[in-house]
Amino acid sequence: MSASIPAKVRDRAARLRDQIADANHRYHVLDEPNIADVEYDKLMRELEALEAEHPELVTPDSPTQRAGAAPSGAFTEVHHEIPMLSLANAFSDEEVADFVRRIEKRLDAADLEFSVEPKFDGLAISLRYEDGIFVRGATRGDGETGEDVSANLRTVKSIPLRLRGSGWPRVLEARGEVYMPRAAFEKYNEHARETGGKVLVNPRNGAAGSLRQLDPRITARRPLAFYAYAVGVIEGVELPARHSEMLSRFREWGLPVSNLVSVAIGVDGCLEYFRGMGAKRDVLPFDIDGVVYKLNDLAAQRELGFVGRTPRWAIAHKFPAQEQQTRVEDIIINIGRTGAATPAAKLVPVFVGGVTVTNATLHNADQVARLDVRIGDTVIVRRAGDVIPEVVSVVLDQRPVHARPWKMPAHCPVCGSDIVREEGEVVAHCTGGLTCAAQRTQALFHFASRRAMDIEGLGERFMAELGELGYVKSIADLYKLSLDGLLEMKRRADERDGTTPETAKSGKIATKWAQNLVTAIDQSRRTTLARFLYALGIQHVGESTAKALAQWFGRLDLIRHLPWPILKAVPDVGGEVARAIDHFFAQSGNQHAIDELLKRGIVIGDEHAPNPKLRAALALEQVLTSMEIPGLTQKRSAQIAIAAGSLEKVTKAPQQLWLDAGVPTDVAERARAHFAQKDTQELLRRCIRAMGEVLDCVEDDDGESVGPLDGKTVVLTGTLTSLTRDEAKEKLEALGAKVAGSVSKKTSFVVAGAEAGSKLDRANELGVEVWDEARLLVFLRAPEARK
DNA sequence: ATGCCTCGAGTTCA
DNA sequence: CTCGAGGCAT
Numbered sequence: 001m002s003a004s005i006p007a008k009v010r011d012r013a014a015r016l017r018d019q020i021a022d023a024n025h026r027y028h029v030l031d032e033p034n035i036a037d038v039e040y041d042k043l044m045r046e047l048e049a050l051e052a053e054h055p056e057l058v059t060p061d062s063p064t065q066r067a068g069a070a071p072s073g074a075f076t077e078v079h080h081e082i083p084m085l086s087l088a089n090a091f092s093d094e095e096v097a098d099f100v101r102r103i104e105k106r107l108d109a110a111d112l113e114f115s116v117e118p119k120f121d122g123l124a125i126s127l128r129y130e131d132g133i134f135v136r137g138a139t140r141g142d143g144e145t146g147e148d149v150s151a152n153l154r155t156v157k158s159i160p161l162r163l164r165g166s167g168w169p170r171v172l173e174a175r176g177e178v179y180m181p182r183a184a185f186e187k188y189n190e191h192a193r194e195t196g197g198k199v200l201v202n203p204r205n206g207a208a209g210s211l212r213q214l215d216p217r218i219t220a221r222r223p224l225a226f227y228a229y230a231v232g233v234i235e236g237v238e239l240p241a242r243h244s245e246m247l248s249r250f251r252e253w254g255l256p257v258s259n260l261v262s263v264a265i266g267v268d269g270c271l272e273y274f275r276g277m278g279a280k281r282d283v284l285p286f287d288i289d290g291v292v293y294k295l296n297d298l299a300a301q302r303e304l305g306f307v308g309r310t311p312r313w314a315i316a317h318k319f320p321a322q323e324q325q326t327r328v329e330d331i332i333i334n335i336g337r338t339g340a341a342t343p344a345a346k347l348v349p350v351f352v353g354g355v356t357v358t359n360a361t362l363h364n365a366d367q368v369a370r371l372d373v374r375i376g377d378t379v380i381v382r383r384a385g386d387v388i389p390e391v392v393s394v395v396l397d398q399r400p401v402h403a404r405p406w407k408m409p410a411h412c413p414v415c416g417s418d419i420v421r422e423e424g425e426v427v428a429h430c431t432g433g434l435t436c437a438a439q440r441t442q443a444l445f446h447f448a449s450r451r452a453m454d455i456e457g458l459g460e461r462f463m464a465e466l467g468e469l470g471y472v473k474s475i476a477d478l479y480k481l482s483l484d485g486l487l488e489m490k491r492r493a494d495e496r497d498g499t500t501p502e503t504a505k506s507g508k509i510a511t512k513w514a515q516n517l518v519t520a521i522d523q524s525r526r527t528t529l530a531r532f533l534y535a536l537g538i539q540h541v542g543e544s545t546a547k548a549l550a551q552w553f554g555r556l557d558l559i560r561h562l563p564w565p566i567l568k569a570v571p572d573v574g575g576e577v578a579r580a581i582d583h584f585f586a587q588s589g590n591q592h593a594i595d596e597l598l599k600r601g602i603v604i605g606d607e608h609a610p611n612p613k614l615r616a617a618l619a620l621e622q623v624l625t626s627m628e629i630p631g632l633t634q635k636r637s638a639q640i641a642i643a644a645g646s647l648e649k650v651t652k653a654p655q656q657l658w659l660d661a662g663v664p665t666d667v668a669e670r671a672r673a674h675f676a677q678k679d680t681q682e683l684l685r686r687c688i689r690a691m692g693e694v695l696d697c698v699e700d701d702d703g704e705s706v707g708p709l710d711g712k713t714v715v716l717t718g719t720l721t722s723l724t725r726d727e728a729k730e731k732l733e734a735l736g737a738k739v740a741g742s743v744s745k746k747t748s749f750v751v752a753g754a755e756a757g758s759k760l761d762r763a764n765e766l767g768v769e770v771w772d773e774a775r776l777l778v779f780l781r782a783p784e785a786r787k
Numbered sequence: 788a789t790g791c792c793t794c795g796a797g798t799t800c801a
Numbered sequence: 802c803t804c805g806a807g808g809c810a811t
Contacts, residue, residue: 363803364804364805425805571809572807572808572809574809576806576807576808577807
């Protein structure tokens with residue numbers, strides 16, 4: 001049949017096939033390329049041309065056969081003559097030790113040698129070679145029967161189509177793992193995302209899905225690789241004595257074997273290998289989910305045999321899974337203190353990364369949309385470097401037909417108010433405010449939290465109960481709670497929940513509990529301005545902003561009435577934050593709650609005069625620029641401020657004065673029009689009043705306002721470690737102290753840092769109190785504690 | 788406008 | 802711990 005083909009052509013084709021196979025082997029198996037890509041392409045093209053001209057030349061092992069044939073109908077079944085094993089799993093050192101001990105006992109031997117190998121996270125397959133030629137490849141299936149995926153496997157470059165060297169058996173079934181290298185996976189997905197193609201969930205699913213493609217041309221585009229790790233059928237060659245030798249033979253025959261395989265002695269050797277791999281795991285170019293220990297002696301393996309379908313002589317030692325699949329039972333909404341509506345996935349409990357995970361946050365609607373998570377979906381959950389579980393992706397193949405895309409509900413599941421997502425914002429908010437039980441509970445919880453009012457014993461659950469039963473509707477109600485009230489509440493809660501007398505706290509314990517709580521509440525009455533402000537839970541006001549406000553304004557009665565342009569004078573407080581504070585205090589309910597709190601004995605121990613720097617910060621120009629009138633720049637604001645003399649006068653300044661101050665006509669017009677608006681006038685009135693008020697206080701700093709360091713003179717010396725000298729000075733000044741440069745007998749105390757010199761000596765001489773840095777820090781945290 | 792940088796807010800499980 | 806947003810410097 002091929003007689004018509006000249007021997008020369010035939011030889012050339014054979015030579016090309018050899019060269020290409022060799023290049024392939026070097027590149028994909030040995031990782032030592034010997035020819036350039038262009039050269040390789042050239043050889044391929046030449047071979048393709050020859051084969052096109054003489055189709056009879058095409059052999060099953062020709063590299064041109066890798067490209068992928070046209071789709072076949074379906075996969076045919078393949079019976080594995082020697083079943084493909086599954087391994088028992090070990091998850092702890094104990095289980096490994098048991099495994100080794102069992103073998104030692106059965107064989108009556110010690111210090112056994114194991115072939116130790118990484119456990120690739122891919123898909124187990126079997127490759128059949130007859131007379132050195134790849135004839136068939138199959139998936140494992142159930143171990144007995146798999147599917148013929150030869151066409152797909154031909155596209156995997158690291159699988160040789162013909163064995164190399166000599167001495168290979170007449171028939172060989174090599175078993176191993178098809179996997180997708182991480183880099184290839186990333187690259188593939190990146191491309192898929194750009195082109196809108198199918199994004200793979202993870203490398204393992206990528207490998208599995210690829211092999212099950214009916215169209216091998218698709219598989220050819222998936223970057224798969226292969227490692228051999230076991231032998232099935234072998235005919236015509238003597239088996240070596242040890243498994244590790246078998247793997248070496250594989251290498252000689254051109255089958256890729258991981259260079260991470262090794263040999264270990266006894267349990268200790270195995271475990272050492274396990275830890276080594278665990279440490280390397282993250283930097284490996286492919287995913288592994290554990291390691292496998294195989295008794296190295298093949299004769300001994302035969303002796304041990306099987307239990308069911310798993311061999312007694314091998315075990316897989318698994319890493320704690322960092323990724324698991326589970327099902328989304330529901331997607332719920334959590335309402336936070338600020339009303340933020342955060343979707344969370346309720347999961348069928350799954351053990352991942354050492355803990356059982358039942359919830360995973362989905363962050364926001366965008367994230368849900370990005371992942372397209374739907375109720376009923378199977379998802380991949382990860383607990384990576386950090387602790388918090390996250391949904392990585394959806395396994396689309398397993399999506400129930402009826403699953404519908406998830407949408408943020410229009411109404412709050414707790415209070416029924418509208419849920420609104422502002423233009424350009426990522427988070428949606430429940431508009432219920434404090435009428436929403438969820439927000440109220442969270443607000444109360446926040447108020448009582450350690451960094452706020454620090455009331456011990458008020459957990460979130462209990463707070464919810466107090467709210468539900470109507471005992472606490474607002475933060476002020478917390479200070480109404482009495483011993484009897486608490487006990488009564490406890491009783492009612494137990495009744496309602498159907499708690500039996502045995503499980504309910506008995507009278508004495510309940511009394512003790514209530515007493516402790518009352519004491520804790522009582523102790524919390526004395527607090528600092530910063531804590532108090534923080535406790536109020538004003539939007540955007542966290543701990544540090546609260547501190548800044550406290551330090552700069554010093555007094556609650558000031559802060560609670562300040563218009564936002566004045567609040568904005570504080571560093572790090574911008575328009576957004578200032579408006580939020582203004583808005584908070586503009587609600588009469590909030591003002592009322594504060595009045596109530598003060599009435600019920602809240603004492604702010606560290607009120608003091610405003611920071612003198614406010615004087616500069618409150619310059620007219622700052623207030624004017626905060627009006628954000630187009631064209632009214634800082635410079636022009638300053639000019640008109642100087643020309644007019646006071647804020648009040650600016651607002652009433654005639655057109656001419658603006659022009660004299662160098663403000664262009666159109667800007668002046670705009671400003672005057674702006675000032676004429678009703679709400680602007682109201683705001684300006686408040687600003688005018690507030691500026692006067694604040695400035696009065698600043699001037700009055702040895703007047704009635706009493707800071708804890710009022711009238712004290714402090715001297716700083718040495719190097720402070722946790723804060724700069726300037727910061728310390730600022731803080732002390734904000735508390736009313738005068739920070740002087742040298743020690744005299746008028747000095748109240750000296751703060752001495754490291755390497756304090758002459759000033760410390762002089763302080764000792766004069767008998768002036770000396771603080772170390774630690775004491776200063778304690779004081780700065782809670783200045784009310786002592787003066 | 789644009790890019791740090793810090794602060795606020797939300798989150799899981801034992 | 803991480804993300805988003807606000808503040809501020811460039």
